Amino acid sequence: MPAEIHRRTGLPLLAEAEKDLARAKELLQIEGVKGLQLRSPLLLHAAAAVELPGFSKLASIPSVVLGEGVKPLPRLKIRNLDLPYPIIQGGMGVGVSWEGLAGAVARTGCVGIVSAIGTGNHFPDMVELRQGRPLGPENLNNSEALARIVKEAIRRSEGKGAVGVNILCAIQGYERVVRASVDAGAQLIISGAGLPLNLPGYVGDADVALLPIVSSARALGLICKTWQRKFNRLPDAVVLEGPESGGHQGFSAEQIADPAFSLEALLGPVVEERNKWGDFPVIVAGGVWDRADIDRFLALGAGGVQIATRFIGTLECDADANFKEVILKAEKKDIQLVKSPVGMPGRAVVAGLQASMLDGTAPKIRCISDCVSPCEHGVGAREVGYCIADRLEDARSGKKATGLFFTGSNGWKLKELVSVRELVAELTQDF
Ligand SMILES: Cc1cc2nc3c(=O)[nH]c(=O)nc-3n(C[C@H](O)[C@H](O)[C@H](O)COP(=O)(O)O)c2cc1C
Known part of the structure; x- marks a missing residue:
């Protein structure tokens, strides 16, 4: 399968050699495989001792490459969920994060997020089409198709991490899709592109964590005030999405170019606003790339990160x-x-x-x-x-x-x- 992807995209493909050197040698023989990812320290240790065909013997490997001496990341607690890592994979529509990606991410102990939009395209036999497109919102954001995706993601998670659903407030049939997500077993709902002011009303007593997406402290304040007054409930965490994120932005083009709207600049005021209401985690999103970025935002007061673009570069990502x-x-x-x-x-x-x-x-x-x-x-x-x-x-x-x-x-x-x-x-x- 990996070599197949390589042939279709023409991209360099590095086979994942896991811990097994015999398997690593086998992988090197597959047509199209250009090399091995020796990222796993276990394999690096092993490879340091053995000669692989086509590779010069690895001499001493710096301990930093082996991940030695790195401080463990804190766990992420959201409502009743206690997760090994403070990493949420951002929902990506249409169909970039469905059961394949969300299930695989959850299996690693992170939060995998299914995108709720355009699910009818995934299972065209389940919906009514016109000229090849799902007819109307019931077929486009189809409840049964979504349930199938969520259940499959949960099955693939093997009971690890958590699986949630990303639902844009702006979609037609928002309430129906929220209810379908809860019925299918979603453990979290992440909702933005508008203020999800009525979201708690649609989930009722169900044990599901609610995470609104905001781009300012003001928006968070408004959501907390409304949810508390109308539903006696606060967000279980909040996603602060900055202007480096993918897809739709919560900012104008002018704001995006203004350093006053950088994720770093927005985080302080949002943490202050959160402090007025409780201690639920603030999850930052938009441009988080590596462990150094994660450490930097955690030090600035974030409780976790939401990462999307990096997950496009995975074998499990659901897009073509x-x-x-x-x-x-x-x-x-x-x-x-x-x-x-x-x-x-x-x-x-x-x-x-x-x-x-x-x-x-x-x-x-x-x-x-x-x-x-x-x-x-x-x-x-x-x-x-x-x-x-x-x-x-x-x-x-x-x-x-x-x-x-x-x-x-x-x-x-x-x-x-x-x-x-x-x-x-x-x-x-x-x-
Ligand atoms: C291909 C793609 C599709 C996205 N679709 C959605 C979406 O449907 N709903 C949403 O709330 N955010 C969406 N986003 C935003 C991500 O969930 C995430 O918050 C953001 O991209 C994080 O920044 P990063 O991509 O730099 O990690 C999308 C992002 C990408 C790259």
């Missing part, structure tokens, strides 16, 4: 290999803010779709799925020149010419595909 190729081959200059029918700027790789909009060959806007309320049935789509539901689905399914490929501002740093297990080991420095 072409999606991964577009992101992995993107250069810094290709990642830009684009206008979106949702009304906020989005961050994406500028590729075939944008070129087709310039030369007048962009796909027609048909509004078959009626996906998000701010678009008002295609009004917003016609203003910006594309339908968000159709273009994100084309990206997920690997259509390079017509897809909209969301990424965080760090997308250009991704250069190879690794397994979720490898990535989490690197992020946590826990091998």
Whole structure:
């Protein structure tokens, strides 16, 4: 399977050699495999002692490479969940984080998040289509398809970590999708793109952690005040999403360029606001890349991090290999803010779709799925020149010419595909 992905994308593929040197030698024989990921200290130790074909014998390996002497990360406590690592994989729609990615992330002891949008595209046989697209919100954000994805992610998690669902407030049928997530067994709901002021009312007494996404202390204050007054409940954690994140932004283009709106600058006031209400964790998102970033934000008062873009570069990420190729081959200059029918700027790789909009060959806007309320049935789509539901689905399914490929501002740093297990080991420095 790994060699297959390599052949399709033309990207360098480094086989995951685990701890077993015999297996490592076997992997090197697979057509297309260019080398081994000797990230696991266990394998590094072993490789230091043995000669692998095509590799010079590794001499002394610095202890820092072996992850020795690194302080363990703190655990993450959210409501009744007590998780080994303070890492949440950010929900990525359409279909970039479904059962494959969310299940694999949870299995490592982190939080795996299923994206609730466009689930009808995953199981087209379960829904009604028109011209190949799910007809209306019930088919696009289909409850039964979502339940199947959530249950499968939970099964793949093998009882480790936690599995949650990301639901945009702006989608048509928001309440129905929240209820379907709870019924399917989601342990957390993360909700943004608007203020989820009525979210606790939709989950009732169910034991599910609620994490609103905010981009300011003011938004957090408003949510806490409303939830406490109307539902006698506070957030179980809050996700603070800064302007380096992928997909839709909670900021204007001017704010994104202003250092006063950097994630570091926003964190202090949000922690202060949180302190007025309780001690639930503040989870930072947007541009968190490695263990050094995690340590820096934890030192600034965050209780955890939400990371999305790095998980696009994993074998388990649910998007088509072409999606991964577009992101992995993107250069810094290709990642830009684009206008979106949702009304906020989005961050994406500028590729075939944008070129087709310039030369007048962009796909027609048909509004078959009626996906998000701010678009008002295609009004917003016609203003910006594309339908968000159709273009994100084309990206997920690997259509390079017509897809909209969301990424965080760090997308250009991704250069190879690794397994979720490898990535989490690197992020946590826990091998
Ligand atoms: C491809 C992609 C799709 C995304 N889709 C969603 C989404 O549907 N809902 C949401 O709340 N956030 C979405 N995000 C934002 C992420 O959940 C996350 O908060 C953010 O990207 C974190 O920054 P990072 O990508 O630099 O790690 C998306 C991000 C990416 C890269």
